[in-house]
Amino acid sequence: MPLHLLKLCVGAESIQDLEEWIVEKRAEKAARGEAVETFHTTRMVPTRTGELLDGGSLYWVIKGETACRQALVDIRPFVDSDGIRRCRLILDPVVHRVEPRPHRPFQGWRYLQPKEAPADLGAGGAAPVLPEEMRRELRSLGLI
Secondary structure, eight states, X not given: OOOEEEEEOTTOSSHHHHHHHXXXXXXXXXXXXXXXXXXXXXXXXXXXXXXXTTTOEEEEEETTEEEEEEEEEEEEEEEOTTSOEEEEEEEOSOOEEEEXXXXXXXXXXXXXXXXXXXXXXXXXXXOOOOOHHHHHHHHHTTOO
């Protein structure tokens, strides 16, 4: 059974913002002739890599809501130029919107059990896909 990670998406204002950043970074890498991979670098190395790579995803918290996910492809520990251990979470570039859930800020990442993970939007009777800005406004008004 897969295990997931939950992480704040610092700097992103919306899911679209994250998607545009991914496209931009991939284009920059291609232009430089580098391997075109989507990754997130973190300080801590997950210890449960087998479970994470068995179909797990990185769930992103954007503006106080768990909003989307990217499938985990690989986990690569490394030591940076300052001698600090770090980890690259290699991600599928496709961003899947999930049923939004409020979430408070936290540091680092958290493990997320499959039963606690929000469903993809539009899958298995989950809420219909609305434009993100409209959905946030309706939620702030208490209408959804």
